[in-house]
Amino acid sequence: MQHPKKTAKDETTRAPRWRRRAEARPAEIFDAALTVFSARGFQAARLEEVAKVAGISKGTLYLYFESKTALFEAMALELMRVPVLAGLDAVAQAPSAREALLGLMQTMGRMLGDPRRSALPKLIISESAGFPELARIWLQTVIQPVRARLVEFVERGIATGEFRAVDPWETAKLVMAPFLLTAIWMRTFEGLDDRPFDAAALIRQHTDMLLRGLAPAASGD
Amino acid sequence: MQHPKKTAKDETTRAPRWRRRAEARPAEIFDAALTVFSARGFQAARLEEVAKVAGISKGTLYLYFESKTALFEAMALELMRVPVLAGLDAVAQAPSAREALLGLMQTMGRMLGDPRRSALPKLIISESAGFPELARIWLQTVIQPVRARLVEFVERGIATGEFRAVDPWETAKLVMAPFLLTAIWMRTFEGLDDRPFDAAALIRQHTDMLLRGLAPAASGD
DNA sequence: TATTAATAACTGACTGGTCGGTTATTTATT
DNA sequence: AATAAATAACCGACCAGTCAGTTATTAATA
Numbered sequence: 038m039q040h041p042k043k044t045a046k047d048e049t050t051r052a053p054r055w056r057r058r059a060e061a062r063p064a065e066i067f068d069a070a071l072t073v074f075s076a077r078g079f080q081a082a083r084l085e086e087v088a089k090v091a092g093i094s095k096g097t098l099y100l101y102f103e104s105k106t107a108l109f110e111a112m113a114l115e116l117m118r119v120p121v122l123a124g125l126d127a128v129a130q131a132p133s134a135r136e137a138l139l140g141l142m143q144t145m146g147r148m149l150g151d152p153r154r155s156a157l158p159k160l161i162i163s164e165s166a167g168f169p170e171l172a173r174i175w176l177q178t179v180i181q182p183v184r185a186r187l188v189e190f191v192e193r194g195i196a197t198g199e200f201r202a203v204d205p206w207e208t209a210k211l212v213m214a215p216f217l218l219t220a221i222w223m224r225t226f227e228g229l230d231d232r233p234f235d236a237a238a239l240i241r242q243h244t245d246m247l248l249r250g251l252a253p254a255a256s257g258d
Numbered sequence: 259m260q261h262p263k264k265t266a267k268d269e270t271t272r273a274p275r276w277r278r279r280a281e282a283r284p285a286e287i288f289d290a291a292l293t294v295f296s297a298r299g300f301q302a303a304r305l306e307e308v309a310k311v312a313g314i315s316k317g318t319l320y321l322y323f324e325s326k327t328a329l330f331e332a333m334a335l336e337l338m339r340v341p342v343l344a345g346l347d348a349v350a351q352a353p354s355a356r357e358a359l360l361g362l363m364q365t366m367g368r369m370l371g372d373p374r375r376s377a378l379p380k381l382i383i384s385e386s387a388g389f390p391e392l393a394r395i396w397l398q399t400v401i402q403p404v405r406a407r408l409v410e411f412v413e414r415g416i417a418t419g420e421f422r423a424v425d426p427w428e429t430a431k432l433v434m435a436p437f438l439l440t441a442i443w444m445r446t447f448e449g450l451d452d453r454p455f456d457a458a459a460l461i462r463q464h465t466d467m468l469l470r471g472l473a474p475a476a477s478g479d
Numbered sequence: 480t481a482t483t484a485a486t487a488a489c490t491g492a493c494t495g496g497t498c499g500g501t502t503a504t505t506t507a508t509t
Numbered sequence: 510a511a512t513a514a515a516t517a518a519c520c521g522a523c524c525a526g527t528c529a530g531t532t533a534t535t536a537a538t539a
Contacts, residue, residue, distance in 0.1 A: 054532070054533090077388070083525090097489055105525065126380055207456075247467070305499065315516050481538100488531105492530105493526105494527080495524105497525095507512100509513095
């Protein structure tokens with residue numbers, strides 16, 4: 038049988054079974070992988086399902102990634118690479134320590150609103166046993182830089198008298214804790230609890246409490 | 259071929275290969291299961307290894323538990339059953355809201371010191387996708403009661419004028435967040451970070467910040 | 480432009496190894 | 510001797526990873 042008249046580029050539109058889309062694939066696979074790995078966890082995730090969600094066959098996955106492990110790692114690294122910290126330097130330029138701190142918290146709050154990025158912490162934490170290297174990288178590329186900034190802001194605030202003298206390192210952890218709680222809660226208990234989780238309200242309250250906790254004593258310490 | 263000279267049962271009590279210990283087994287298996295499941299995650303954990311750690315054979319596991327899933331669930335439930343909340347009512351008897359709050363935080367802090375119990379949160383969170391029922395039970399038996407108490411204490415403090423008027427629900431989450439951070443950190447990043455994690459210092463700082471954040475405005479709001 | 484050849488992208492049936500779970504057998508206890 | 514407890518060899522479902530073949534796309538040729 039001869040080839041059918043595909044030459045009729047005038048709209049015979051015979052949908053091909055698939056298309057070559059070598060450029061678009063990786064991103065789509067990352068998307069699918071995040072979805073499936075998030076929903077099932079790394080081990081329980083089936084590559085067949087990742088492929089299905091990505092709209093390709095399992096074999097095709099292996100044209101782009103060496104192994105299931107490599108796919109997971111590449112995906113996680115890809116999501117980390119994204120400007121998690123892009124705003125950090127800008128925020129640091131704020132005229133006061135207070136504003137810098139608030140700016141950073143706002144940035145983190147926005148990140149929680151992006152389902153893709155807010156999925157990463159729980160995934161890294163959950164799979165840290167099997168991928169210690171990934172935990173290490175997350176620590177180095179995300180946690181430590183953010184923490185360093187927070188420490189810096191707190192120290193600056195103390196120096197300028199905006200804040201009272203607290204331990205900057207412990208305070209940095211306290212600043213981050215509610216964000217972690219939120220990221221985890223949304224992906225673990227949301228829908229099971231009788232009360233909806235209002236991330237915005239939590240962060241508002243967090244900010245309020247934090248600023249009061251940092252305020253210098255009104256008169257004498 | 260006949261059996262080799264085992265007939266030499268000169269009965270001088272050489273250790274028998276095993277003993278009947280039907281009563282002690284379950285606890286030992288739980289211990290082993292917690293260790294292995296914590297280290298590897300549910301899916302990656304091998305029953306062979308659980309058995310080895312428990313000092314028995316894989317087959318013996320099945321004398322006590324229906325399946326890998328049943329073992330995991332039974333273990334998690336067993337750890338929840340333990341007096342997580344035993345101190346709750348006692349703490350609630352404290353003369354002031356402030357003391358009740360501090361008492362509860364102290365209890366939670368102590369819990370983090372017990373490696374067995376502090377392992378549970380991360381395990382539940384990590385496996386929540388595969389065991390949504392367990393997440394629900396954890397929510398109901400641990401999180402919600404603790405949260406309810408916290409809300410109650412905060413409301414009481416506001417009523418008595420010990421605390422300023424904050425949102426008790428959001429505040430309850432803020433109280434818990436650093437404990438969650440600690441539980442997760444210790445089992446995820448500890449050893450990778452350049453700074454050791456000082457849980458006690460964090461809780462001290464947390465307490466300090468919290469009380470200041472809750473303090474009524476010195477003069478006018 | 481039409482046809483053919485060459486290549487890159489993709490598919491899906493297949494396989495080999497890995498455990499969860501079972502069972503025939505051995506060992507301890509009563 | 511009878512029974513209960515534990516073992517270890519075994520089985521088979523499941524799935525990551527492979528590969529021989531198929532289809533789309535591009536390049537070369539007429």
